[in-house]
Amino acid sequence: MQSCSRVLLLTCFSVLLIAPLMLPGCSPTPSSPRAIGQPPARAPSFVAWKSETVLEASHGDALRGLLLAKRCDHCHGSEGFSANANIPNLAGMERLAFWKEMEDFASGKRNSEVMSSIAAPLTRQDSADLAAYYSMLPTAADPLDRQAFPQAATPAAQSASAGRLIVLGDVGRGIPPCQACHGPVGFKTGAPSLAAQNADYVLRQLRDFASGARANDINMPMRSIAGLLTEEERQALAGYYGSGLGRLPASAVLPK
Amino acid sequence: MSGEAIGARRARARTAVLQMLIVLLIVGTPLAMTRFYEFDSPLWRALMGHRRVDPETLHLQGEFVENNLGTAREADGSYTLRMIAQQYMFVPHCVRIPAGVPVHLRLTSADGAHALTIVGLDFLLKAAPTSVTQATLRIAHAGVFPMPCAEFCGPGHLAMNARLEVVPAERFQNLQPTDRVNCAVP
Ligand SMILES: [Cu+2]
Numbered sequence: 001m002q003s004c005s006r007v008l009l010l011t012c013f014s015v016l017l018i019a020p021l022m023l024p025g026c027s028p029t030p031s032s033p034r035a036i037g038q039p040p041a042r043a044p045s046f047v048a049w050k051s052e053t054v055l056e057a058s059h060g061d062a063l064r065g066l067l068l069a070k071r072c073d074h075c076h077g078s079e080g081f082s083a084n085a086n087i088p089n090l091a092g093m094e095r096l097a098f099w100k101e102m103e104d105f106a107s108g109k110r111n112s113e114v115m116s117s118i119a120a121p122l123t124r125q126d127s128a129d130l131a132a133y134y135s136m137l138p139t140a141a142d143p144l145d146r147q148a149f150p151q152a153a154t155p156a157a158q159s160a161s162a163g164r165l166i167v168l169g170d171v172g173r174g175i176p177p178c179q180a181c182h183g184p185v186g187f188k189t190g191a192p193s194l195a196a197q198n199a200d201y202v203l204r205q206l207r208d209f210a211s212g213a214r215a216n217d218i219n220m221p222m223r224s225i226a227g228l229l230t231e232e233e234r235q236a237l238a239g240y241y242g243s244g245l246g247r248l249p250a251s252a253v254l255p256k
Numbered sequence: 257m258s259g260e261a262i263g264a265r266r267a268r269a270r271t272a273v274l275q276m277l278i279v280l281l282i283v284g285t286p287l288a289m290t291r292f293y294e295f296d297s298p299l300w301r302a303l304m305g306h307r308r309v310d311p312e313t314l315h316l317q318g319e320f321v322e323n324n325l326g327t328a329r330e331a332d333g334s335y336t337l338r339m340i341a342q343q344y345m346f347v348p349h350c351v352r353i354p355a356g357v358p359v360h361l362r363l364t365s366a367d368g369a370h371a372l373t374i375v376g377l378d379f380l381l382k383a384a385p386t387s388v389t390q391a392t393l394r395i396a397h398a399g400v401f402p403m404p405c406a407e408f409c410g411p412g413h414l415a416m417n418a419r420l421e422v423v424p425a426e427r428f429q430n431l432q433p434t435d436r437v438n439c440a441v442p
Contacts, residue, residue, distance in 0.1 A: 037328070037331075037433035037434055038319065038324050038434070039323050039324060039434045039436070041316065041317065041321035041323065041324070042321065042322065042323045043315055043316050043321070044315055044322060045315070046316070048312045048313045048315070048316055049312050050312050050313075168415070169412065169414075169415035170415065171414055171415045171417055172417075173417075174345065174349055174402075174415060174416070174417035174418055174419065175415060176344035176345055176412035176415040176416060177411070177412055177415060179411075180343070180344055180410065180411040180412030181343070181344070181412065185411045186343075186410060186411045186412070188343060218315050218366075219314060219315055219322070219340055219342050219347055219366050220322055220347050221342070221345060221347075224345060224347060224348070224349045224440060225345075227440065228349070
């Protein structure tokens with residue numbers, strides 16, 4: 001009985017001890033002052049990375065994807081490398097990024113006349129299957145194939161400035177390094193690898209993000225970044241990725 | 257062994273176990289508190305009066321949809337500034353507020369833990385997924401301040417740096433109730 005009361009006492013003490021520790025952590029979430037006056041929501045994309053969506057988008061059937069992909073070949077290439085530098089390469093593209101772009105084309109959140117009409121009749125499952133197939137294609141292009149990638153090497157000075165942005169970003173302007181979201185260092189959900197992407201396409205996307213013509217990035221990372229880049233930097237970055245340098249560790253092109 | 261001895265032993269064992277539990281409580285609770293910002297259970301939220309904000313659907317619903325971010329003017333003349341922290345940037349990445357007036361900064365995170373600081377001012381506001389953190393800013397003088405993230409959040413953390421422009425109150429634009437202002441492009 002005596003030990004029991006001692007335990008009770010100890011418990012009381014410890015609770016008293018812990019209570020003040022908890023207080024500074026309690027940042028109450030005050031409810032929003034008001035909801036009136038809030039403009040109607042404008043959604044950049046209807047895709048949200050809930051766990052069930054991630055599951056749905058990443059568990060496609062690659063074999064079914066292979067069959068569906070027949071009608072994509074004449075633009076995106078039979079190996080996922082297109083013959084026209086203005087059309088994106090799809091070989092090795094991350095499944096989630098692929099799936100999201102298809103959904104956005106279908107919903108009109110990403111504008112493209114050709115792709116919207118192609119994506120609209122496809123089901124979510126079709127897109128997941130296509131994503132599974134394209135994500136498995138090797139990112140090293142067959143040199144005998146008709147393809148635009150890789151393009152001519154960019155001048156060393158340009159690739160050095162692009163390399164710096166890719167590895168370090170720009171702390172002063174608040175531009176995070178591309179490789180933290182586009183790989184190889186880190187991948188943000190829904191961000192595709194750019195290592196085997198065509199220069200013309202990358203440049204057009206960067207310009208479209210900057211002008212707002214493409215506005216389907218969730219929470220606007222790319223609209224913000226592309227808007228902070230100068231036109232020379234956009235060209236240098238596009239040239240860097242388009243010439244295949246993105247497949248090397250970027251430190252290889254940084255000045256020593 | 258006599259029944260009495262067994263009883264005494266049992267009692268000792270019980271006390272030992274209870275004391276161990278208490279030590280665990282004392283050591284474990286503060287440790288759990290350091291993870292406070294990731295702490296998320298319906299009971300805890302009810303106790304603390306938190307409303308959950310869903311980090312995956314910030315762009316679809318609620319007060320953090322992209323066209324509600326930035327500075328808004330309230331009916332009572334005060335200002336509210338809403339921002340999202342995410343790997344590896346704050347959005348809007350450039351915000352503008354009037355000088356000398358209280359501005360309620362409301363912040364949430366789309367992914368992990370971040371912390372918004374303002375260089376030159378003694379200011380830090382943590383950002384956490386599922387909850388909103390709020391602090392009131394009242395900056396007397398106009399100026400431009402960098403707003404770096406002070407919580408390591410991954411390989412892009414060092415460049416996570418937004419910009420705060422404080423403009424004289426009389427030069428700050430007259431905002432209608434549905435207007436939101438920032439200095440980010442586009
Ligand atoms: Cu951060």
